[in-house]
Each structure stands twice: as structure tokens, then as C-alpha cells.
Amino acid sequence: MxxxxxxxxxxxxxxxxxxxxxxxxxxHVTIQPGTAEQGGFTKVAFRVPNERDDASTTKIEVSFPTDHPLAFVSVKPLPGWDVKVTQGKLPKPVKTEYGDLEEAVTKIVWSGGKINPGEFQEFEVSMGQLPKDTDSLVFPTKQTYSGGEVVDWSDAPKTDGTEAEHPAPTLKLVPASGGDKHGTASASAAPAAAAPSVAPVAAATSxxxxxxxxxxxxxxxxxxxxxxxxxxxxxxxxxx
CATH class of the missing domain: 1.10.287 (Helix Hairpins)
Structure with missing residues (x-):
């Protein structure tokens, strides 16, 4: 015995x-999938798990990069959640193949819904054109709980490869494969016109x-x- x-x-x-x-x-709050092709268009999901046993997640605030702004951003409606997309003037205009970009999406906020303990939710966004002069885009995210606590997922990736305490969702960018000029995203994720506008949303997350x-x-x-x-x-x- x-x-x-x-x-x-x-x-x-x-x-x-x-x-x-x-x-x-x-x-952790993550971005799925975590990789996309430079110069293309993609659809991602910000995956948000609820880490508390005694509170629900009630608001998610995602900040978009202004040093590598994205001209085309749109969100997929999520039942039970309100979404606010904020556009702002960039510190300086950014040259793109569609012309000089002076304004871009700087923040997206989802509120009014609830992620209960033991659950997670995915917030889907279509975006592009992804930059060609960087290997990653960082999206600092704030997660608000029903008790008033705010968790700031904004730590940049560490150079030694170890994980930060509150890592920001990071999208890694890889060189284009040489196929479709819009990269790995489906055609529905590309812009309909050659001017800054809103792109439709692609298929479900991987x-x-x-x-x-x-x-x-x-x-x-x-x-x-x-x-x-x-x-x-x-x-x-x-x-x-």
C-alpha cells in the first residue's frame, strides 16, 4: 500500500x-495569430482571459501604434459589447503608398459587456497596411474589472527573451512570402479603395x-x- x-x-x-x-x-492578454506579413493586411483577435475569481472584466482599451500607424482599421461587432474607435492626429505625417497619412486609429475601447471568472473573450480587428520597416507592432492594453481594478498590459518584450510581468500584446511581422501583395490575409481583409478608409473583417481567428x-x-x-x-x-x- x-x-x-x-x-x-x-x-x-x-x-x-x-x-x-x-x-x-x-x-495574459494576447493577439491571435501572433504573426503577420509585412506590407499586408490581416485580421487579428485580442484574446482577453478573466484572471480574477471575484470580479468580471468590463472594459478593454487597446492602444494602436502611432510610430507605425495603420491606415485601415475596422472592428467586428461583438454582441453585448459597445465599441468606440478613436482616430487622432499623428505626431508627424507618415508616407504610405496611398499618400501621406496624417490621422490614424489610436485607440479602440470595448465596454458594456462582461467576461466572467473562468472565461475569456476575443475582440476581432481587421487592420493594414502593415509596415515593412519594423519586425513587430506593440498594442498596450488596459483591462478593467468590475471592482475597479485596472491591469495595464503594456510591458515591452524583454531583450533577453524572458517574459515581462505584464507583457503587451505584440504582433510579430515577417517578410512577405512573395505571393499575394496583401500578404497572408484574405482578399476580404484588403481595402476597397486606394485611400485611408475602413476595411471589412475577414474570417474567424486561428x-x-x-x-x-x-x-x-x-x-x-x-x-x-x-x-x-x-x-x-x-x-x-x-x-x-
Whole structure:
């Protein structure tokens, strides 16, 4: 029986470790998918999990870059949520293939809805034309809870590769593949006219890397269970 108890203890510890590793990976506000092609148009989703057990998320505020502004931005309506898109004058005009861009979207705020404890929500945005002179775009985000707490997800990525305490959602930009001039986004995500305007929204978001982490963690638990069961079988096998 002592062996069985030790095996159960090992199994419980492995399960707790797996869950402990998986939850932080899903807890941050992220942008999905996390990669797009330079010079193209794309549709992304800001994925917002609720991290509190005693409060709901009631407002999300996403700031858009002004050093690499996006001429075409539109949002997908989300039932139960109000959305406000703010355009502002840029510090200095930015040259684009559509002409000098003097104003651009600087902020999008979703409010009026609710993300309950243990839930998450995705806020979808179509955007472009993505810049060609940078390898990432950072979108600082503020998450407001029903109790009044505001979590500021605005930490820039660390140069040493480690994760910041409150990392800002970051879209990595890679060189275009050489196919469609609008990159990997579907044609519906491209602008209808060669002038700053609002682009329609593309199809549903891709699968999350967070889900992959959870599945990997579940696989670890299943592996530990197999080892324990095998050890128990050897322990109980009768001798010749």
C-alpha cells in the first residue's frame, strides 16, 4: 500500500505542476495569430482571459501604434459589447503608398459587456497596411474589472527573451512570402479603395497556441499515469 500511496502522490504532484505551467501561459492578454506579413493586411483577435475569481472584466482599451500607424482599421461587432474607435492626429505625417497619412486609429475601447471568472473573450480587428520597416507592432492594453481594478498590459518584450510581468500584446511581422501583395490575409481583409478608409473583417481567428499548451500539459499527465500503472503492474506480478 505504501507504494500505491507514493505513486498517487507523484501523480498528484505532476498534475499540479502541469496545471500550474498551463494557467500562466493562458492568463495574459494576447493577439491571435501572433504573426503577420509585412506590407499586408490581416485580421487579428485580442484574446482577453478573466484572471480574477471575484470580479468580471468590463472594459478593454487597446492602444494602436502611432510610430507605425495603420491606415485601415475596422472592428467586428461583438454582441453585448459597445465599441468606440478613436482616430487622432499623428505626431508627424507618415508616407504610405496611398499618400501621406496624417490621422490614424489610436485607440479602440470595448465596454458594456462582461467576461466572467473562468472565461475569456476575443475582440476581432481587421487592420493594414502593415509596415515593412519594423519586425513587430506593440498594442498596450488596459483591462478593467468590475471592482475597479485596472491591469495595464503594456510591458515591452524583454531583450533577453524572458517574459515581462505584464507583457503587451505584440504582433510579430515577417517578410512577405512573395505571393499575394496583401500578404497572408484574405482578399476580404484588403481595402476597397486606394485611400485611408475602413476595411471589412475577414474570417474567424486561428487556433490558439494556448490551447496547444493545455493539450501538451494533458499529455504529460497521461504519460505519468501510464508510468504509475505500469509500475503497479510490475509490483503485483506473481513470481515464478
Amino acid at each position: 505504501s507504494f500505491v500511496r507514493r505513486a498517487a502522490t507523484v501523480l498528484a504532484a505532476a498534475t499540479a505542476l502541469t496545471v500550474g505551467l498551463a494557467i500562466p501561459a493562458l492568463a 487556433a490558439s497556441d494556448g490551447t496547444a499548451r493545455l493539450l501538451g500539459g494533458a499529455g504529460l499527465v497521461v504519460g505519468v499515469i501510464g508510468v504509475v500503472i505500469g509500475a503497479l503492474g510490475l509490483r503485483r506480478r506473481p513470481t515464478a
